[in-house]
Amino acid sequence: MLTPLEVLKLYPPHGGTLASMLRSRAAVANDREFIVYQGRSYTYAQVLEEVRRAAAVLVAKGVKEGDRVGVMSLNHPSSVFAFFALAGLGAVMVPVNPDYGVEEARYVLNHAEVCGVICSEAALPTVQAACEGLASMPWLMLSETAFVDVPDSLAAAPEPLDNPDATCVFIYTSGTTGFPKGVMHSQRSLLTAGEGFVARMHLQPDDRLLCVLPLFHINAIFYSLAGSLAAGATLILEPKFSASKFWQTVKETGATEVNTIAAASSILMRRPRSEYVPGHRLQKIYGAPFDEETFRVFQDEFHVATLIEGYGMSEIPGALNNPFPGPHKVRSMGQPSRHPDPAVSLAELRIAGDDGQFLPPGQVGELVVRTPIVMQGYFRDEAQTRAAFRDGWFLTGDLAYVDEDNFFWFVARKKDIIRKxxxxxxxxxxxxxxxxxxxxxxxxxxxxxxxxxxxxxxxxxxxxxxxxxxxxxxxxxxxxxxxxxxxxxxxxxxxxxxxxxxxxxxxxxxxxxxxxxxxxxxxxxxxx
CATH class of the missing domain: 3.30.300.30 (ANL, C-terminal domain)
Known part of the structure; x- marks a missing residue:
């Protein structure tokens, strides 16, 4: 097994943009599978070509630097191609939950001021209804056919812009007050998170990352997609999570790593064991929270060797994790995440009291984070952006404590405290x-x-x-x-x-x- 730093050094240096990292990986892994989707695969070279075609289509639609384009679809390769193409144009992808109703979709599309929407056929009626009444009608395109038939007469796509600090994605948080906030991230933030995920899961170039979480979720974009790209590995896209078909999919695709959330892990543990398919290659699972029973079932019954717990938010992806080689503390949030290159600092974390002063180990306070993998702010909400930071530290709103071994432990959301x-x-x-x-x-x-x-x-x-x-x-x-x-x-x-x-x-x-x-x-x- 290569060390995480050795994995990154397999490839030429990149410039902090999606386009430059994709070219870097293709320079070495040209014929390696990058995207696999329902029996069809795209090599790194083919993804480069698909991104070029997608960029040409988007330019023809009038997309320019700074524009926002909504993507409201189940997981599909066109979403990945659009993401890379938009980033190369200096534009922004706004992923939207395809299960949203009309009013929910209208809020996000209106708040983000999208110029166009790429959506699945199933979501089209919702998108059309949601776009009614917007200040200007966005253009619409189906994800299933978005970049399939690109005419030769279409103008060539421009060279990708070289700006790693350009905003590339809005992640709309579910929020605690009803109205979601648009979390803005740069290309540099995304790629640094992907490199951090190489360290977190000791990704290898021959790893095959199964992505069952949706591409409107920070986990799928910043860990599965960006992690696969950083390692020069393979991303297996599934339209959505299916508990009944999960183990069959794992076996058929040769998946070696998957990211889950607590609900998915719990469902799999409670499904009939007749659905389990032995002889799979799955070795690693990333998610949280995992309790002792989760470890027992997945390691002893499902034969998955390594489960890694971590912590992050849409605003600060990948802040904490249990170290891959150990030691592990079950139920903990882990230790501050590290970059493969020890010269690159990632997350600093502290526990702060109500007065803002840092607290010693064992005392409960608010978890605050300082990291380069941090949002640029909330779109069109300067007040909330200012309120989210204090002296350069992001305020998570989570109560936690740190032990003597520098492992952090979640206690509760500050807003999930009952005062009795x-x-x-x-x-x-x-x-x-x-x-x-x-x-x-x-x-x-x-x-x-x-x-x-x-x-x-x-x-x-x-x-x-x-x-x-x-x-x-x-x-x-x-x-x-x-x-x-x-x-x-x-x-x-x-x-x-x-x-x-x-x-x-x-x-x-x-x-x-x-x-x-x-x-x-x-x-x-x-x-x-």
Whole structure:
């Protein structure tokens, strides 16, 4: 196995742009597969040609430096070609969740002021409806046929611009208040994150990275795509995550690495073992959070040797990870991420108190980060951009602590703290503990007003299909595992919980839902 630095040194130096890194990798890996999609593959040389054709098409559409183009599609090679082509033109890709409804899509397309939209055929009606009423009608193009039939008469694409600090992508966060913010990243930020991912997962040129997460997600773009490019490796694009077909896909594609989120890992652990396909080549999984059971199932039953936990946000991708060679601390966020080149510094992290002063190991405060892989700001929102930083440190809004070994540990979102009788209670802890009940599919705890001031705890619970569970049984489960003050007073059994586009529970929507309190059983009233 090559070291991460040896992997990067296989290729000529690049100039910090997507175009320059693609040329660098093609200079050595010209005939190596770069993109694989449903049985079709594109070598590095072929991707260079596809990007040139895509750029010619976009220029013909009038795209110029600084323009924004929306991409609302399931994972597809055309999204990758468009991304590289737009970056070469100095333009910006705005990936949009293809599952968005009309109003959600309209907000993003309008806020980003897109000049055009590339979308899948299935999303076309939503895009057309979303574009109605915009200040100017964007041009529309289908992702399935976007760059297939490029006429010879089309003017040649210009040479890619040489500006590594040019904004190349907006990532719209799901937010905690309802309105997503457009996180802006430069080409340099993206490629540095990709190089960091080579170190994080010890990627090799012959690795085959399976991408089942959507290309509107920071993980898929900054880790899977940019990591594959940085290593000169192969990216296997799947339209979307399919739990029932996952292991068959892993076996058929020869995937060696995959990135997951907690929901996907949990689903796979609970699927029928008859779907598991032995003899695969999958060796490495990146994601979070992983608990002891996740490690046991994936290593012992699914025979995947290495699971790496990490932490990042749309604003600061790849800030922390458990070291690939070890030591590993299960459930931790890991240690500050490193670049393959020790001369290149990546993330610095501290724990800060409410007064902004840094705290010693063991004390809980806000995690703050200083890193070159950082957003340029929120598009059209200078106030929120200013509020996100203090003295050059990005304020994550996450409460955490660092131990004596420099491993960081997540405690809760600052906005996910329930203040009860003078104590801070982590909603995330309650979610995890109640979610571990064998009859529970998903749980989410939120604060509700107390007659005594401060908060009481309300937990909304979705049961697994065919399961029954009394409200009091949930409280008893908590009593056996948590301090008495953390036992919920209100329990609501619901059919589903609201989610953000990145599959997190949308607790801000729950807090706004007055009917949730009405549905809940007051266990204090029942027992009194």
């Amino acid at each position: 009788r003078g104590e801070n209670i982590s909603g995330a802890e309650l979610d995890r503990v109640i979610g571990n009940h064998p009859s529970v599919l998903e749980a989410a705890a939120i604060p509700v007003p107390s007659e005594l001031g401060e908060d009481e705890i309300l937990v909304a619970v979705v049961l697994r299909p065919g399961m029954t569970l009394a409200h009091e049984e949930i409280a008893q489960w908590c009593r056996e595992r948590l301090a008495a003050i953390k036992v919920p007073r209100y329990v609501a059994l619901v059919d589903s919980l609201p989610h953000t586009p990145t599959h997190r529970v949308a607790k801000f929507k729950m807090r706004e839902d007055a009917s949730l309190r009405a549905k809940a059983v007051d266990l204090q009233a029942v027992t009194s």
